[in-house]
Amino acid sequence: MSKRFRRAYRKASVPLQRLIEGATHDLVRRFREDPSRAKFSYDRLAHLQPQLGLLEVDVSGANRMVADVVQDSVHLLDVGGHETISRYTFGKYQTDKHQKEPAHAGFWPDVRFDVLQFFTRNPCESFAEFGNEYSSDWLYFLSAQQTEVLAETIEHIFSGSSDDGVPPVFIVGGPGTGKTSILINLVKQVVELGADARMLCSARMKEFIIASTPGIDENLLCCEADEPKLKQADVLVVDDPDTTSQIVDQLKFLMQCNRRISVVIGFDPCQIWGFDPEQRTSGLADATFDELVEVTRANVFGLDECYRQKENVGMATQRVIRVLSESTPFLAEHKIEEFRNQHLGVNSLGRDFLFPNPHGYAQVYTEWSGDELDFEITRIRERPNWVHWPSSLVVVDNAFSTDLEEFVVAFATRGLRCETVQLSDVKLVKGLEYQHVFLFVAKSTFEYLERGFQGSGQAKYATYRLMRIPLSRPKDSIIVFVGG
Structure with a gap:
């Protein structure tokens, strides 16, 4: 050249x-x-x-x-x-x-992708324990930034007289920034202060919280947005809603009761959809987020410290987010520029992190046999592994014909628990935490992601945006196997 x-x-x-x-x-x-x-x-x-x-x-x-x-x-x-x-x-x-x-x-067309652009290869074997990350109550652990946000949130919701309406609080941040941990600590502290608190979350998140917080009162966790007991709460926390419309509808539902309810909502603005149905493919636009804040009069606390992922894993996730944020569904230059300008602010909220939790492991196998999988399972077995929740998540591209149960057996024979999910169903694990993620991706998908998917059209663009979910779930390691 x-x-x-x-x-x-x-x-x-x-x-x-x-x-x-x-x-x-x-x-x-x-x-x-x-x-x-x-x-x-x-x-x-x-x-x-x-x-x-x-x-x-x-x-x-x-x-x-x-x-x-x-x-x-x-x-x-x-x-x-x-x-x-x-x-x-x-x-x-x-x-x-x-x-x-x-x-x-x-x-070169026959490149083996030794130089990766979307995925990350950094098989760091260094190890150091951060906080109580291998105990069952790791979910309660907060770093300095999250502790400060929790204190400011409590001060906000208990401010003013009982007749005053308190605007909701939005706690926003990218993966690994501890949004759910802040919310569960908030519920705990509100109850200890003698007030009534409830948490609205998905059924899978409820399962994860119960497994990770021994002794928690399950009645504090709700999975349906119109449950009557939500109106009985003094403080309601909402974890990871899917759309901005859900947020507005939830606030309207609570307004039907003639009493003050403080609401705190935690979400990743890059993983929530807007009012506009088209934003289910293109993601939340800046104007929609600004409109949401204006309509609800919310106080916004931003998080940029990713402590629930180890540094190398968090940086791999950040790399994915950066590529996704720089991609668009369009080819026309004016549409590309318009799209980027519309999402500039929201995308920045999920891109610039600090990583206080050191080390972490990232590996990509573009050519492999069963030996590489055995090696990786043996490697993680030699490190501390959770027993309260599956330590590993196995995500398999639908192009593979492999029986998912085979992975469960492979891990179980080594004394490890794993959960399996098809790539098309990764929304089921949104927000959940695992120590390790094994991603089996088709070669065609891998090459498409590595080369970029500018101009892919909105439907395919939305599909590739979902890769953010499995690649942001691990704490300790992310291992990618390419094949099919």
Whole structure:
């Protein structure tokens, strides 16, 4: 590649970089298969000398690449918007043709993805225990930031006279920032202060809380938004609602009782859907979040300290979030810019974390047999493992024909508990915590994620956004197996 191409590539967003690499893969494959025929698959730069034979390569609806193919070599000269083609001059070519820097592995179609973009490979074997992370009451543990937010929340909900209406509190943050831990501690402290508290959560979250908090009164946990006993509470905490509409409907439901109820809601703004049905595919827009805060008059506390994931695992999750936030369902340049501007603020809430919990393990196997799985199960067995809740989650792409029960047996024979779920059903584990996640993903899905999915359309974009769920569930390690 030329220096000009390298500079333009590095300035491009991550999703656009994957599209550039994908266009190069197609170019290389075509010339490998039939060089004479491949030249007719691309337009030439007609404004330059015809004998040069420079190729115009489509990257996306709004981006083009200039390439030259000489014998068995592909030379990448420039890349950018439509104007790149008309602005590419003979003078530029005279400079670029002498600059031939080797392209990195991601540009080759037969790459084994030793250089990963979406997933992370960091098999760190270092180990240090953080807080009481291997005990059954780890859910109660709060870091310094979360302790401060809990104290400010309690002060807020108990402020004012009994006749005053207290605006709700929103506790927002990305994965691993302890939103549920703050809520369960809030319930505990409110009850200890002599007031009545209730928590609204999913049935699976209720199961997780009961397993993780020995002695908790199960009557404090509710799974239906219209349960009558919710109106009896002095303080209601809501864990991880699916939509902004659910939040508004819940507040309206509580307004029907003629008494003051303080409401505290914890959620990840990147994992909640907006009022607009279309946002079930594109995610929560900034304007919708601002509207929600304005309508409810909520006090917002933001969290940016990810302590419930070890550092390397948290950074792997952050990498996924960053790629997802830089991707859009569109190809048209004006729609891409509009989409990013609409989600800029919300996406930033889930991207910039601090990681006080050290170490963590991330591994990707692009080629594997049963030995690698045995190695990983043996590795985690040698470390402390939860007994109150399955220590491992196994997520299997629907493209695999494997019986999920085989994984349960494989872990059980080594004295470990695991839970299994199909990739299409990962919403069932949203918000739950595990020490380790084993993700079995089809090669086609893996390559699509690695190369970027700009312009995939809203339906596919929504599907790939769901990858955030399994990759944000582990605390200690994330292991990816590619196959199928």
